[in-house]
Amino acid sequence: MNDNLPPHAPDNHAPDNIVPDPCAGLTAIHAQIASAAREAGRDPAEVTLIAVSKTHPAAAVQQLLHCGQRTFGENRVQEAAQKFPPLQAAWPDLRLHLIGPLQTNKLREAVALFDRIDSLDRPRVADALEQTAQSTGRLPRLLIQVNIGDEPQKSGVTRAGADLFIRQCRQRFGANLAGLMCIPPQGQDPTPYFRDLTAMAHHHGLATISMGMSGDFISAIKMGATEIRVGSALFGQRN
Numbered sequence: 159m160n161d162n163l164p165p166h167a168p169d170n171h172a173p174d175n176i177v178p179d180p181c182a183g184l185t186a187i188h189a190q191i192a193s194a195a196r197e198a199g200r201d202p203a204e205v206t207l208i209a210v211s212k213t214h215p216a217a218a219v220q221q222l223l224h225c226g227q228r229t230f231g232e233n234r235v236q237e238a239a240q241k242f243p244p245l246q247a248a249w250p251d252l253r254l255h256l257i258g259p260l261q262t263n264k265l266r267e268a269v270a271l272f273d274r275i276d277s278l279d280r281p282r283v284a285d286a287l288e289q290t291a292q293s294t295g296r297l298p299r300l301l302i303q304v305n306i307g308d309e310p311q312k313s314g315v316t317r318a319g320a321d322l323f324i325r326q327c328r329q330r331f332g333a334n335l336a337g338l339m340c341i342p343p344q345g346q347d348p349t350p351y352f353r354d355l356t357a358m359a360h361h362h363g364l365a366t367i368s369m370g371m372s373g374d375f376i377s378a379i380k381m382g383a384t385e386i387r388v389g390s391a392l393f394g395q396r397n
C-alpha cells in the first residue's frame with residue numbers, strides 16, 4: 159500500500175508535513191495580497207512583495223527566482239554578500255534590499271551590494287552614506303526606518319525625531335529617499351502603527367511605505383503599505 163511513497167517519506171500524511179511547492183506558496187501570497195488590496199479599494203499592483211531570504215540558502219532564493227519573484231530582502235550585509243553576487247550576475251533584474259541595521263564599517267560593502275537600503279535611521283549613517291556616494295559615485299535608493307512604537311530595543315529614528323531626520327535626508331539625498339519603513343511592536347494590534355507610518359509618509363510626500371511581515375501583512379496593506387516583507391510564510395520557519 160505504501161509502495162508509491164519515496165524512501166523516508168513521513169508516516170504522517172498531514173498537509174503540513176509536505177514540503178511546500180515554492181511557486182504555490184508565492185501564488186498563495188499574491189492571492190492574499192490581491193484580496194487585501196481590493197478590500198481596501200486599492201490596486202494590488204501597488205503592493206510589492208519583498209521575499210525575505212535571511213538564513214535560507216541561495217538555492218531557496220533561486221527557486222523563487224524561477225517562480226518569477228525578483229525582489230529580495232536580507233538583514234545582514236555579510237550573509238547577503240555570501241549569497242547574492244552570483245544570483246545578481248545571473249538575474250540582472252533581481253533587486254536586493256537591506257532591511258536590517260547598517261553599521262558604518264559595512265557601508266561600502268552595502269552600497270556596492272544592495273539596490274536599496276531600507277534601514278537608514280541616524281545622522282551618522284547618513285553622513286557616511288553621503289561620503290561613500292561621493293567617493294564611489296553610487297548611492298542606492300533609501301528608506302528611513304522609523305521606530306514607530308518608540309521601543310528602546312529597536313532600531314529606527316524615534317517618532318519625535320522622524321520629522322527633522324526625514325527633511326534632512328530629503329535635502330541631502332533628494333529623490334533617492336524613496337520612503338519609510340517600520341516594524342511595529344510585537345504582541346499588539348499593529349493597525350494604529352501602520353496607520354501612523356502611512357500618515358507620516360504622506361505628510362512628507364514619500365511614495366514608498368514598507369511595512370507588514372508574514373503575520374501582519376494583510377493589515378499593513380489595508381493601512382497603505384506599498385511593500386510588504388515576507389519571510390517565513392514563503393520560505394518556511396527559520397532555525
Ligand SMILES: *Cc1c(COP(=O)(O)O)cnc(C)c1O
Nearest residue numbers: 210233257371372387388389390
Ligand atoms: C525577518 C524580517 C522580516 C520577515 O519576517 P517574517 O515574519 O518571517 O515574514 C521582515 N522584516 C524585517 C526587517 C525582518 O528582519
